[in-house]
Amino acid sequence: MQLSSRFAHRSPVLRSDHPLSDDQIRTVAPSIFAETPHESRSQRYSYIPTAAVLTELRNEGFQPFMVCQTRVRHEDRRDYTKHMLRLRHESQINGTEANEIILLNSHDGTSSYQMLAGMFRFVCQNGLVCGDTFADVRVPHKGNVTDHVIEGAYEVLQGFERVQHSRDAMRAIALEEGEAEVFARSALALKYDDPGKTLPITESQVLRPRRFDDNRLDLWSTFNRVQENLVKGGLAGRTANGRQQRTRPVQGIDQNVRLNRALWLLAEGLRQLKA
Numbered sequence: 001m002q003l004s005s006r007f008a009h010r011s012p013v014l015r016s017d018h019p020l021s022d023d024q025i026r027t028v029a030p031s032i033f034a035e036t037p038h039e040s041r042s043q044r045y046s047y048i049p050t051a052a053v054l055t056e057l058r059n060e061g062f063q064p065f066m067v068c069q070t071r072v073r074h075e076d077r078r079d080y081t082k083h084m085l086r087l088r089h090e091s092q093i094n095g096t097e098a099n100e101i102i103l104l105n106s107h108d109g110t111s112s113y114q115m116l117a118g119m120f121r122f123v124c125q126n127g128l129v130c131g132d133t134f135a136d137v138r139v140p141h142k143g144n145v146t147d148h149v150i151e152g153a154y155e156v157l158q159g160f161e162r163v164q165h166s167r168d169a170m171r172a173i174a175l176e177e178g179e180a181e182v183f184a185r186s187a188l189a190l191k192y193d194d195p196g197k198t199l200p201i202t203e204s205q206v207l208r209p210r211r212f213d214d215n216r217l218d219l220w221s222t223f224n225r226v227q228e229n230l231v232k233g234g235l236a237g238r239t240a241n242g243r244q245q246r247t248r249p250v251q252g253i254d255q256n257v258r259l260n261r262a263l264w265l266l267a268e269g270l271r272q273l274k275a
Helices: 021-030 050-059 145-169 178-193 204-205 218-230 254-275
Strands: 013-015 062-069 083-089 097-105 113-121 126-128 136-139 236-238 244-246
Touching: 013 021, 013 145, 021 062, 050 083, 050 097, 050 145, 113 145, 113 254, 145 218, 145 254, 178 204, 178 218, 178 254, 204 218, 218 254
Parallel strands: none
Antiparallel strands: 013 062, 062 083, 083 097, 097 113, 113 126, 113 136, 236 244
16 A cells, blocks of 8 residues: 655645645645646546545545645646645544545646545654555546545545554553564564665664653554654664664655555554464
C-alpha cells in the first residue's frame, strides 16, 4: 500500500491543529474545488469531484487538517492539478491516537483517484498505515466511477473498526526480551533492505523508548517504539567503514506509508503467533 503518485519537496502545504475551512484550503489547493476537468481531457475522462468526497467525509465526522497541491509549470493547470488531503475524525484531532484518511486526486490527468486510511499517534508524529486490515482504494478516471468512489469511502470507514481490534489485541500481548529483539532485527531488515551492508544501528537502539509512556513490554508499545525510531531517525550509528553518522528520517509520504505497512504486517504476524 502506497500513494499512487508523488509530491515534490517544495509543493505548497498547509497544516493545522484545527479543521481547515474551504477558504483556507483554497489558498493552497484550489484544484480541490474544480467543478470540471481540465480542457486537455477527452470525453472519455471521468471527472471525480474531490470537493464532493470531502463533503461526504465531513458528514461522517472527518475533518481536513492538512492539504497539499503540486507545483505547475503552466498557470492554467493550477486549478486542476494533483492534490492531497489528510483528514482525521473530529473527535480525535487533538487526541493521542487518531483515525486518518488520505485522499489523492487530480482533474488534469496527473493522478488517479486514491483513498487510503491509517491510525496516527500524535505523541510522536508518526503515521501508522495498516496492511491487510485497511483499504487502499484506487479509481481510474474512466467509466462510471461514482459507485466505486462511494463504495470505497465506506470500505475505508469500516477498516477503522478492524484495526481497532488488532490494536487492542496487541496491547494485551506481553513480549519477552528475546521476542522484542527479534521484532527489532526484522524491522531493521525491512528498513535497510541490503543483506550485504552492515546495519548502522542496533536492535537495542530501535527498541529504546523516547518517552516514559512507551516503556512497556506489550507488542503495541514495542511496535510504536520501533516505528518511531525508524521513521524519525536521529539515532547515532556508524557506516560500514566505521564513520559516525545519525540515521536519517523517512522523507516523503510514499516511503513512510511503505515502511509503516511492512512494520504493521510484521506486528500482525507476531500477534497471530502469540495469540
